[in-house]
Structure formats: structure tokens, C-alpha cells
Amino acid sequence: MIYLDNGATSYPKPPEVIESFMDVMMNYCANPGRAGHFMAARTSQEIFKTRLVLARLFNIDTPGQIVFTKNCTEGLNMAFKGILREGEHVVTTSMEHNSVVRPLKALEKKDITTTIVPCSKTGELSVEAVRKAIRPNTRIIAVTAASNVTGTKMPLEEIGRLALRLGILMMVDGAQGAGHMEIDVKKHRIDILAVPGHKGLMGPQGTGLLYVREGIPVRPLLEGGTGSRSNQLDPELTFPESYEAGTVNAPGIIALGEAARVLNKIGVGAIENHERKLTEKLQEGIKDIAGVTLYGPKNYKKKTAVVAMNIDDMDCEKVASLLNDKYGIAVRAGFHCSGLAHKTMGTERTGCVRMCPGFYTSEKEINDTIKAIKDIALSEK
């Protein structure tokens, strides 16, 4: 199978990640932080090392401010629901995923309001429009690092600077950015960063992280056992343990650490270059096919490894089915959990086909995909 659904989850995983997972499961996986025996201690140590290596990946000085989550959605929910208070306001964009806009919609019941800044048809955001949307009660500016539908990158550095200047928190949904492009909490002045472990970071599903800058008070989403202060019903909140109630996914987290080691070694810049080359090849190869419509920025530097398209007025689900059934190519069609992005792009009725090359995609696979799309476009005439 030619796997071009890396926007949903990366596949395959680096062999080191799978080996690491196996090693934990087979050899020492106890419950970290719950006992002092060798196995529990080793599990705790390896989890701590994962915090360090992830901190390095995002240039975070305080690894203890990294909370492990089950996915990026949990991190985003924890941040919005844990940080925002009644009467506060959020500025976000029209290219956000439902994991950002649905929690914000739910928070309307608590008198927390949101302004959605419209992006251009290619998903690009004007920092000036963000600035204009800010109100005296704006607490958070929340932006995706890159759109999951078009790959369009957001101007993180400029928004970070604006947020800093105005004393507003800068929150980044790293779901489609992490591992695919530079995300540097210092350079981009990010206060809150939510990231999945299983997409660009190439770790296992069931993992993710939320980073919150030291000093920002957060209410936890879950209360429960943390292995410490067992005798207190309402213990003082401390990072990270108060936000990791219950048994964490130790083998998943440790394998994610191994994935981050792989990324640090290769370098996110090198991965981005490789993926950009494949994206460019794919997009250049199909852009002149009669009937093909492409979405998102034309400049490859302005986006991550996503090619969004439609063929004539063919149902995008049908195109995806043909690619799968006839050519063995895995893509995703539909609305990609981002209804607002499709309104922005003008595809709110049709959805689109999304193709995401990944680190392990080969040039030959891209060539085969181009041929398949040509074939489908021609056969539909």
C-alpha cells in the first residue's frame, strides 16, 4: 500500500520506536511513580528522559511543564478548560480543527467567547486581522501551527510577538506542525503547546503532550491518583503530576521519547526538506491535469506536506475509494474534522481529497500516485 494518510497518523513508525515499545513491555513495564522497586523506578526514569528529549525538540527549558496526554485533543481541551475563566475571550482562526473550535463552542456555556478570524482562501492568516480581533478581555490567541486540510503554516513568530506585547497567552495546536516544521517555544514565544505523539513525531498512538509555560495556573481535567500526597483529597496542584492522574501510557511515552530522539538526530529541518520535495513533486505532477483543482498556498515554503485537491465534480470519497481499491493508495477524503477550514476554502459542500507524504514516502510512490490521479481524471472524462 502507498500510504499518503500521514496527516491522520504517521506510518510506518521508525524501527527504534517499535523496538523501544517492545523493550518496555517485555522487560520492565511497571507503574511509574507508584512504587520504589527497580521496575517502577526504571519506568519513571525513562519517562523523565522522554520529557527531556521532547523539551529539547521544542526548545523548552522546563521539562517538568510537559504533561503527557492521550492525544492532542486532550491537551487542547485541558488548556482551554483549565486556563480560561468566565467572561474571558479567545481569538482563533477559520482554519482550525474541530479539536480547537469544538471545545471553544462548548465553553460558550460558561460565558467564554471566541472570535474566529477569517483566513484567505488558501488558509493564510493576517496578523493585522488578529490584532483587530483582540478585546480587553482576550486571554488566549489560539492558532494551529499548520492547517490539517491545506498544510498552510500560520505566522507563529509574528503572532507570538503580538501576544507577548499585549500580555495575551499564545497557544499553538501543533497537531499538523510538530515534526514537520520548526516549533520553538522561545523563538515563537509560545505559552501553551499541544502536540500529538503519533503524527509528525512518529511515536505510537495513545500519546501526546501539553506544554504550559511555568506560572500559568491550570485546573486539571481529571482528578485521581497521582502516586503522591495519597492522603489528601484536594492536594496542591503541581506540574506535571497533578495533570497526569491515573496510570500513564508508560510504554507509549517511552517509545515517543525514542521517536523524539530519532527526530532530534535527523533534524526537523531535514525532515521538512524531504517532505517538501515530495509534496512539490506530487503537486507539480498533478496541477496541470485537466479537472484537478488544488487548494492551499502555491509556495511550498508556506505549507507542510499536504496536497489537497478535487477532480472535476467527482465526489472526493469516490476519488479516495478508487485510489484505494484500484491503485492501493491510502488517502483521506471528506471534511477532515475541519468544517470551518472548508468554508474558508470554498469546499464546504464538496470536501476534498487530502494526500500527505511522510518521512518514509518514496519518490516512486509519488510517481505512482501522479499516474493514478491522471488515470482517474482521464477515465472520468
Place this chain on the structure above:
Amino acid sequence: MIYLDNGATSYPKPPEVIESFMDVMMNYCANPGRAGHFMAARTSQEIFKTRLVLARLFNIDTPGQIVFTKNCTEGLNMAFKGILREGEHVVTTSMEHNSVVRPLKALEKKDITTTIVPCSKTGELSVEAVRKAIRPNTRIIAVTAASNVTGTKMPLEEIGRLALRLGILMMVDGAQGAGHMEIDVKKHRIDILAVPGHKGLMGPQGTGLLYVREGIPVRPLLEGGTGSRSNQLDPELTFPESYEAGTVNAPGIIALGEAARVLNKIGVGAIENHERKLTEKLQEGIKDIAGVTLYGPKNYKKKTAVVAMNIDDMDCEKVASLLNDKYGIAVRAGFHCSGLAHKTMGTERTGCVRMCPGFYTSEKEINDTIKAIKDIALSEK
């Protein structure tokens, strides 16, 4: 290492579980419910099959009412916070884990009150005392299936009958019961059941489930993408997808399904018998050692595979350290995330040593543990 910390997490896992995890990770792990291609479809199918096999394990007729969670704590939080409304009341017991009593403590801010019914020193619960604690606004009776400190089983069937008669929801924390004793939602009349995947079920960490009987309205803990109704910001709630926002831990869930298959094949009754034999052997072997104090019921049928003890006035952490350092035996000491249980047992100042044999514990390991405890008790004289 002799691993007697199965109350924290089971180790080792059945080989089938590890093989299943590997198979998913290596061969087809896409994002379930997000695309139609072969890999995503297969991932979805295997997750659906896991719902079926878990439903069989707990005698659940409606597998679609099973929500996958990251751990038991998430399920308990989702149930309490999603079901209870302002002004309602909960009855629970003094043997509960912090994953039950801490969310309830947090809900006091929302005018949701809790009555904690005191258990006996051995952790046993009087159904009559539960009945007396019920108020007109009681919505949920929440009990653990078995205490995580003493193993004491709660009278699930009687409480279920009481709850049914009074129109109150019966909620069970299956953290220490599932896989170790019968939990049958029909026989025990359970409306809400939260279970971890990595303890008695012998699945991987990062998994768990929450079952909620059909027709009970639940607000989700997290909003986000679910792969369906992408164009709606506030879609109608449907089980299970509305409660599984974001990418689920597909390989973990599928491996948990394999674990449940192993359990269904061996039979929970057979596992319980095996573990009881080991527990009895351990407890009988140490009960007459001078200085050893045991906690919990004396009748082995009244508890799961937990032996809780102290040696004279030795610090329980020191006993655990000696067992680890000198004898290579992994146990847990301290308060086990259950301060209330220790108050009930009279060990609120000392904590205790907890030893939990598991399905893979051998008689030889139990003999070695008895010898080590004798040794420690003697050397301290």
C-alpha cells in the same frame, strides 16, 4: 525479579497481547474512522471487535455503549462529571481510591455532595449503611469492585439490587476487580462501569473503558474531532464516538481486545481460583511470623489477590526497599492513592506493604517471598 505489584499494573502481559500490538503497529495501524482506505478500515474493524470481546467479558448487550479511555481514572471522571448535575448527591464508601473520591471532592464546587459510608476495619461494606445514606437527591451509588489496599470485595449484587429498586444509578470502579473476579453488568445490575486495560485485564497501559447503560445522558469530557459530522461545531451526542474525541490508542485497544480474548478463554473464574490459591499461600505463610500484621478479610473468598501487611513498627517503605534490594521482590508500600482506606484500616499514619500475586506468579515465587519476609522480620528483632 519476583513481581508482586500486579495491583499497580499486571506484568508480564500475555504473549498474544504483545504480538497483537506489534502486528497492528507493523502492519496496518492507520487512524480508525477517519478514512476509508484498507488500513483505516481494518483498524476500525479490529477496534469494533475489541468492543465485542470486552462486552462479552462483562456481559454487556450493547457494545456501542463501551467508550475507550486512556485509563480507569478518565472513565470515572467522565462518568461523574458527565452524568451528575448541580444539586445531586452521591453515596460512596470509605474504601474508595482517590480516582473516585478526588473527582467527587472537586464536584463539591458545583454543589454536588457526597456521603462516604464507613466500612469496617477489614474494608467490608454494610448494604444497610448504604441504604441509610441515600437521600431524595441521590443520583449515583459508586463502589469499587474490590479495594486496592486490602482486596476486600464489595457486595455488588446487593447494592445493584438496592440501586435498581430506588431508581439510583449503580456505578462500579472496576480498577482492582476486572479480570480478578466476576463483574457482570446484568447480574450485578451495573449502570456505569469503569475499568483499566492494564491491570487485571492484562492489556497495555494507556487503555481503559467506560460502559454507560443505554439511555443515560452523558456530557463528554473532551470535545474535538471524531471523524464524523465534521461540519458541525456542536454535533448531537452519540455513543461511543462523541466520547472518544481525537485519535484513539488503536494498537493499545486492539491489543486489549486480544487480552480480553485470552481472559474469556481461560475464564475469569479460573484466574480468580489460581490467584486465590497464591494469595492464601502467601498470607498463610506469613500470618504467624512474629511482628507481621495483616489487613483485610481473613476469608479468602471475600477478597481478590491482595496481601496487605506491616512488620512491627518498621517503616513500610523500608520493608519494600529491603524486599527489592536484597531479595529482588517488587511490591508497593505507602498509601496506594487511597488515604481514606488507610483511615478505615487504622493505618493512616503508617501505610502498609501491598503484595499482589498475578496470573503469572508461581508458587515458588510465593515461597521465596514468604522466606524473605521471615528473614526481614527476624533480622529486625
